Amino acid sequence: MDELKRLERDVKDLQKQLNRQKDEAERARKKLIEENRRNLDAYQTEMKRAIKDHDKAAQAEYERLLREYQYSLSDEAGKKLAEIDADYNRLVNEVKRSEEELARKNQELEQAVQELRSNLTRREEGSSAQAQEYLQNAVGEFREIEAKPHEKFMPKRLEIFYTALKDGQQLFKAGLYEAATAVAISARAGMERLGFNIDDKAGEWDRQYDLLNLKLNYLRSRIKQELDDWTQYIGQLGDDANSRKSRLIEINYWSRGEYAAVVMASNKISDVTSAVEQAGKSAYLKQPDGASTDDLKKYIQEVDSLGERLSALSGIYKERYTASCQRAEWGENIIDFLTDEINLRWIAEISGFRQADPEAAAAKEYKDYIHIQFGDDSLREDTREWLKLVFENSSGSTVYVYILPIEAKNKVGNRIILHIDFGGAEQMQYSRDIYAHICEAISLEEDQEDTVNYTPDINELKASSNKIYKETANDLERLKRRRQ
Secondary structure (H helix, E strand, O other): OHHHHHHHHHHHHHHHHHHHHHHHHHHHHHHHHHHHHHHHHHHHHHHHHHHHHOOHHHHHHHHHHHHHHHHHHOHHHHHHHHHHOHHHHHHHHHHHHHHHHHHHHHHHHHHHHHHHHHOHHHOOOOOHHHHHHHHHHHHHHHHHHHOOOHHHHOOOHHHHHHHHHHHHHHHHHOOOHHHHHHHHHHHHHHHHHHHHHHHHHHHHHHHHHHHHHHHHHHHHHHHHHHHHHHHHHOOOOOOOHHHHHHHHHHHHHHOOOHHHHHHHHHHHHHHHHHHHHHHOHHHHOOOOOOOOHHHHHHHHHHHHHHHHHHHHHHHHHHHHHHHHHHHHHHHHHHHHHHHHOOOOEEOHHHOEEOEOOHHHHHOHHHHHHHHHHHOOOOOOEOOOOOEEEEEEOOOOOEEEEEEEEEEEOOEEEEEEEEEEEOOOOOOHHHHHHHHHHHHHHOOOOOOOOOOEEEOOOHHHHHOOOOHHHHHHHHHHHHHHHHHO
C-alpha cells in the first residue's frame, strides 16, 4: 500500500506540474488571443458605421482583425510561436516530456492496482476506514466530472470510471480493503485527467463559438444593410412589414435567388447560436445532439463562404435591375420612333421580354416577383432577360430588334442586335437607315461602344462564344420560320 500511495503522489505531482507547464506554454497564445479579441471589441462600433456608410477600408480592417483572431485560435499559431520563440518551444517540449512521464507513472499505478485486485490472499488487509475515505473521494470526483460536458468532449469515458467505482465498492463489501483503496486511487487519478481534458476541449469550443458569433453578426449586419441599400436605391422608403417583404422579393428576383439562399443559410446557422443562448452554454453542451467544436469550425467556414457570395451578388443585382429599366425605356422609345416617324407596324403579339424557361418560371423568386409586381401568376415574361421588338414595313420586310443584357465583371450593359428579313436581296441603304433611326431613338449620337450591332447573317451570331448571342440567333431562326 505504501508503494501505491507513493505512485498516487507521483501521479498528482506530475499532473500539477503538467498543468503549470501547459498554462505557461499557453500564456503566449492566450495573450495573442486576448489582444486580438480586445482589438475586435474596440472596433465593433466602427464596424457598424463602416457597413452603414460603405466604408470599404474600415470593413477591410475589421475583416483583417477577424482573420487575426481566427488565426490566433488555430494550431498553426502555436506552431509559429514554437518556431520563433525559444522559451515557448522549450515549454512545449517540457510539456511533451511531462505527458510521457505521466503516462508512464499512470501505467505503473494501473499495474499496482491490478496486482492488488488479483491477490485475494490479502483479504482483510488494509484499513476499512481508509478504503471508505478513498472511495468517497473518488465518488466526489465522479460527481464533479459528471457536471461537466463529458459526453460531448469525452464520450463514454466516464462510464469506465463508474464501472471501476462499482468494482471498488464490491471489493470493499468483500473485505478486500486494500484492493478497494487501490481501485479508488486509480479511478480518481483517471477522472482528474479526464476533467482537465474536458476543460481544455470546452475552452476550445467556447473560443470557436465566440468566433462564429462575431462572423455571423457581421454577416447579418451586411445582409440587413443590403436590404436598406436596395430600399434607398429604388426610392421605396416604406418600413412596414409589407414593404420590407416586397423589397426582399425584389432583391431575390434580381439576384436570381442568391440573396434568399444566403439569408436562409445564415438563418440556419443562427438557429444554432439561438439554441445555445436560449439553453445557456453549460446546458447546451450537455445536449447529445448539440454542435461540436468541429461543427462550429464548419459553420465558420460556411459563414465565410456566405460572405463571399453576398459580396458577389451585392453589385450585380442592382446592375440587372438598372439594365432592365433601360431596356424597357429603350424599347418604348424605339417603338414610338419607328411607328411614328417611319410608319413601321409594331407586332406586339410576338414582342416583349423573353419568356422564362421552365426552371426559371418554377423558381420561388420568379413566382413571388410576378405575383407582387403584376398580380397575374400566369405571366411568363422574364424582365431579367432580353427585350425583343418586331416590326414590319409596307413592303413586307420584317425588322427584328433584340436588346440584350450582357454581364461581365459584375457589370451589366445592354447591347442591341438588329436584323432585317427582306425576303430577298438585302437593301443596304434601308439597313443603314434603320440602324441610324434606332441610334436616334435611344439618343445614341455616335455608336462608339458598339451598342447597336446590325447583323445580316444569323450564322455570325451562332458562331459567337457568347451564349446569349447564340440564343438570340436560335430565337431569330424560330421566328423567321414561323413568319414564312
